[in-house]
Amino acid sequence: MKNLENLENRIIIDYFAFVSKCDSERTVLKLLDLDSLPFEDGGPMHFYSKSLRYSIDGSTAIIVLYGGHKYRNYSDSKIITDDNVCVMMSGKGCRVYESNSKYTFMDLFSYIHDNPDDYNITRLDLAYDDFKGLLNINTLAFDTFNQSYVTKSRTWKVETGSSGTSIYFGSEQSPIRLRIYDKKAEQKITDDNLHWVRVELQLRDDRAATAVNYVCSGICIDEVYFNALNNFIRFVENSETDSNKYRHKLKEYWSNFLEYYGKLSLYVEPGDDYTCEKLRMYIEKQCSQSIVTFCAIYGLKPFLKFLYDRSKFDLNVKYKNLLFENDKDIEDLQGFIEMLLGDELHKIEGIKFD
Helix, strand or coil, X not given: CCCCCCCCCEEEEEEEEEEEXXXXXXXXXXXXXXCCCCCEEECCECCEEEEEEEEECCEEEEEEEEEEEEEEECXXXXXXXXXXXXXXXXXXXXXXXXHHCCCCHHHHHXXXXXXXXXXXXXXXXXXXXXXXXXXXXXXXXXHXXXXXXXXXXXXXXXXXXXXXXXXEXXXXXXXXXXXXXXXXXXXXXXXXXXXXXXXXXXXXXHHHHHHHHHHHCCCCHHHHHHHHHHHHEEEECCCCCCCCHHHCCECHHHHHHCCCCCCCCCCCCCCCCCCHHHHHHHHHHHHHHHHHHHHHHHCHXXXXXXXXXXCCCCCCHHHHHHHHHCCCCHHHHHHHHHHHHHHHHHHCCCCCCC
């Protein structure tokens, strides 16, 4: 454990996971600039057949899952295998990335944000470390039992044991989950002069992607964290005269803790207003030069083969909705390419990116 004296309160990225639809297990490590680290072969995990793992002191920090990912296609209940690669960084893994890569998390966020068809963010944990005594874990546990809060979560629990006290709002499967816990006790630190309470906002799938979108739009990560937290939960003084808790006064300790008092919703309406015009503009502005260069290097027929192979993968819901709205089917594209290339289609070697 590093020296914990004179630490300032801070917000850190404590978990990050994303899926790549275009990388191999090795190219994704190059993307992260972590290909020089000694990753070891691992076994299957989360319906992927293979994995690479990097560990520190016997604890896994970064996992790269690959080798065929099996999932159920909900439209026809068939089991499908894709070639996606999934990267998962624990808290230690995030510190490894920050210490060893030439890129920052902001660089990684921006790259994923600019390539939405190739990358999906699946989880982002933002954690606030309180070293100054703003929050008392026992007071928070008491106020949770006493329901002195307003929250959008339907579930809560308080756990106490040898690793200290932990407070949860939301389940493990919730798109947003808050965990407040005694980090000092969890780390089994006996220094009586140290105060360390962590307030961890766990975001999944669309909520995680939306948080990254806000950061990439220019909103600082501190503001995203506090405003999203304030939108999710507030600890308040109970009132005997006003039954509407949303009008209750903030607890003084919670008011002192918050650095921003706005509210930032991370909810995204499924399939929100994605149109043919937006699709056309994206291809024209973001992809046209890449497509032209690709065809110049590999040829038009390999590009058609690439489109044919890629069309076999399950589409994002916004693209499915767009096809439905325009009375189109992805099989129409496959049939058109089959007609153009004929028997040559299956003789063309697919493009591999190693």
